Amino acid sequence: MSDLDADVLRSAYDNQLRARPPEPVPTGVTVDRDGPLLRIQGLDRGGFVTYRDLGGLTGAALDQLIVRQRNFFAGLGQQVEWKLHGHDEPADLPDRLLAAGFVPEERETVVIGPVASLAATLPVPPDGVRLREVTGRPDLDRIAELKARVWGGADDGRWLADGLERELAAGAGLDQPPLTIVLAETDDELVSAAWIRFVPGTRFGTLWGGATLPHWRRRGIYRALVAHRARLAEARGFTLLQVDASDDSRPILQRLGFVPVTTTTPYVYTPTP
Template sequence: MTDLDATTLRAAYDTQLRPDLPDPVPAGVTVEQDGPLYRVLGLDHRGFLTYRDLRGLTGVALDELIARQVELFRRRGEQVEWKLFGHDEPADLADRLRAAGFVPEEQESVVIGPVAPLAAALPVLPEGVRLREVTARADLDRIVAMEEAVWQADRSHLGAALERELTTDPQSITVVVAEAGETVVSAGWVRYPSNTGFASLWGGSTLPQWRRRGIYRALVVHRARLAAQRDRTLLQVDASDDSRPILERLGLVVVTTTTPYVYTP
C-alpha cells in the first residue's frame, strides 16, 4: 500500500491492528471477551481494555459494559487502561468513561507511513553512538534506568514486560539501544504483528543531553529496515507531541488520536 490518504490508512489500521491484543499471548497473561470488548489480564503494569469497535453499543448498554469492567478491576484492586481512539463511536464515549471514574492520560497521535522510503535510508548517528539489538535482561534493565532518568518515574515493569515478549516469541519483537560507551542514551523496539502488513514502533525516549542530535530518527530508520526485512509495508507509531513532527517529516501521516483512560480502584 502506498496510498497516504489518512482515511485509507486509518481503515487499514482498524482492520489489521485492532483490537491490539498480545500476539502471541505471553505466559501468565489471559484474554477475556465481554461482548465487543477484550480484557487483557496478567500484564506487568495494569489491565488493558481494547476492541475493534463497540458494535453500535450506546446509552444504558454501553454504561453497563463500562460498569462491568470497573467492578471487575475494583475487585482485583488493579488499575486498568481503556484505550480510546479519536474516531471511536459513540461520540460521547469519553464522557461516559469519565462518569464511570476513568481519568484521561496524555493524548498521542497515531501516525502511519510507508516502510520503503525509510528502509532505503541509512541511520546517521552522532560520533561515538552506536545502535545495538539486545535481548539480555541486563540490557533491558539499562533501558529501564534510562527511561526512569527521562521520566523521573518508576518504569520497572518495562524490563519484565520486554523480557516476557522476547521469551515468548523472539521473532515478534526487536529491541534496539543507542549507546554512547556504556551508557544507553535512547532505546526503541519494533513489533511485527502477525498476519498484517504493519510493523509498530515503540519506545524512543532519549536522555535530554542527547536530544536533537538525530538519534531518534536513526532509531526509526534502523527499525524500518528491520520491518522491510520481514516484508512489512507500513509503519505505525503512537506518537507524542515531541516525536510526531519528526515522524511527519519522515513521511508518516496522522490518522487519529489515542488517549489512555485509566481507572484506579
C-alpha cells in the same frame, strides 16, 4: 495505498491492529472477551481493554459495559486502561468514561508511514553512539533505568523490563520473533531505546519507545532508530509502520513521511487502595 490516504490508512489500522491479542501470548498474560471488548491482563502495570468498535452500544448498555471493566480490574486490585480513539463512537463515550471514574491521560497521535522510503535512509547516529539489539535481561534493566531518568517520578520502570522479557521469551525459538529491541548507547551510558513489534498476518510493524536522554536530543538518534527498525521491517516483508506519537515525536515522524490518521487517549481507572 501508495498515496498514503489518511482514510484508507485509518481503515487498515482499525481492521488489522485494533482488538488483537499479543501473538504469541506471553506467559502470565491472560486474554478474554466481554462483548465487543478484548480484555488483557498481565502484560503491563495493570490491565487494558481494546476493541475495533463497540457494536453500536449506547446509553445504559454502554455504561454497564464500562462499569464491568472498572469493577473487574478493581476486584483484582489493578488499574485498567481504556484506549479511546478520536474517531470512536458514540461521541459521548469520553463523558461516560469520566462518569465511571476513568481519568484521561496525555493524548497521542496515531501516525502511519511507508516502510520502503523509511528503510532507504541509512540509520546514522551521531559520533560516539552505536545501535545494538538487546541480548538479555541486563539490557532490559538498563532500559528501565533509562525510563526512570527520562520521565522521573516514583516509577522505576521495572514493570516495563518484566513485560519486555516475557515478550522476548514468548518469541524465543521462532524463526521470526515478534519483538526486536534496539539500544542507542555510548561507551558510558544508554542514550535511548526503542522497539518494534511485528504483527503477524498484517502489513504492520508497530514502533514503541524512543525516549532519549535530554542532553542527547536533537542529534538524530530518534531518526536513526526509526530507520533501523524500518530496515528490520522491510527484511521481514512488512510495508507499513505505525506509531502512537507524542507531541515531541509527531513532528519528527511527519517530516519522515508518516501521516496522522487519528488520535488516541488512555482513560485510566485506578482503584482506591
